[in-house]
Amino acid sequence: MIGQYGRFDRQKFERDFRKGFYGIEACLLKTEEDVRALKDAAAEHSFQIGVHFPLRDNGRVIRDALVMSTDAGRRREAFGLIQTELDELMRLELRPAYILFHYPKPIILDDRVNWSSWHFSDRLEYVYESDYSLDVFLERTEALFQWLTAQSEQYGFTPVLEFDALNKYVYASDALEGLLRKYRAIRLCLDTGRLYLQERKDPSFQSVPLMRKYAKFAHVIHLWNLQYGDGFVRLRYPVLPEQHHADGWAPIAEYLNVIREENPDVLFQFEHRSELVGDEELQRCYRWVSDMLSVGHDG
Template identity: 55%
Template sequence: MNNFMIGQYGSFDYSKFNRDFKDDFFGIEACLFAQEKDTLNLIKESQEKGFQIGIHFPLRSENIKVRDALFLSQNKKTREEAYKWIQNEMEYLTLVKPAYVLFHYPKPVILDDRVDWSNWRFTDLSEFVYESKYSFNELNEQSEQLFEWLSQKSEQFNFTPVLEFDGINQYVYNTDFLIELLEKYNNVKCCLDTGRLHLQDKLDPNFDAKSTIKKYARFAELIHLWNVQVNEQVVHSHFPVLPELKPEDGWAPIEDYLRIIKQENKNVKILFEHRSDLISDEDLERCYLWVDDILNH
């Protein structure tokens, strides 16, 4: 389980830390801390227990309109503000010394016009644009600038940039431009989120989660692991993965996902991005043991 991680979002929650974190885990991913004391507690525990820290951008929650940096915006000023925001946050994070910093990509999300995205969660209209308004060439050009810049910042600040797929459009799953960028700027990695992948697989008839996982798993630094049940409605979001949650009931085929990932990338880290409060201590232990058995044995 030395590739396992837990999340701490909003604050450093000691009850969650004491219940969910195990001594042999790799580390903790932190996001949107409201107070400085939470960051100090994270640093303190990391130093005392010897675990690594990952940051789901941004670490600090104050004065933000939307959580994600809109570095692919078609508005030049918005793009410049996004890069400046990341730069300022990275300077602050020198205190934390994160192993990686994760950003949602693409942002804004570029949505396939053919799909009903009403079940996709956005907090602001600025977070998405439709494919018909955002060309492939534009995405390719802006992404190359982003990769080059993140590559430079990773050397300056000694961290691994990780891009977590948000909604995925056909530019990403039907072409190889992103593969070429990941190969060219090989210190930039990606993150596959099982819940998002399953949700899009159910909502988007043009998208296949398993083939996308197979395509990108070798570039993954991290898997965000959680389940969600998708039938007529989307329910039980961020539910812990358990072997009895069956695909025929609308749950994600987690074991299939993990076996593809294992085949492609044995070094990936697993962040349990779930609500562990939804299950008992015994079921949480079963969750850990089941995933460990699939990936590490």
């Protein structure tokens, strides 16, 4: 898959999309014309559409639905925003194969970690673990899973939750795995750059074990690379085999090996900035990922 964010970029589509790709993940489109262009391209080229909530740029400071807020009124508002989106997608006859939401929202932050370089749009986007118990986390997660399961049955889409910054409730407990087994309609998105960034910021977090723990529940992988030294060196870079972990790059080959072993049918959305490389390198990115995922590849 490729992404289209902010607008339907015809030039990006013609350069990045390949015959046989599953589809396009769209987010924050500005105009009705962008939506129409996406819909027309899907019909012409017979691909699926994934929606990264929200489909349209609604001008809100916080784009995500704060469905696990500590404030009951904000939770009601958040579920209402999603419901409005579902009704709008029905009106547009877009019929997305999946709809993706960031999770958990608000993000639950480990009090021990310095999160100063993590991007937040607003203070309401996060809460500290010391103010948010595991029991409350599981109660609100289950309520979310129940609601999304019902909506998925009514509207015909796969609900996908993309991990944002994570605390030990997710990576050091089996409780979330239990809920994912109970509510099988709910699937995950694992973002390679985001996971690696947390590993560099959080000494308690390891990205490869997290990938191993949750890959079996994934529906989509957001694939891009990040080079990190004393700070950010390169962001949203296409993955290539010469990007070595010793030079500050994410261990993409390890991630791909885990995914091949745990869930080879997962979708890959190339969430990179393809303009950072030439046409030959972009094709080499696609080919390397395909080769890494092939049965019998030894890594």
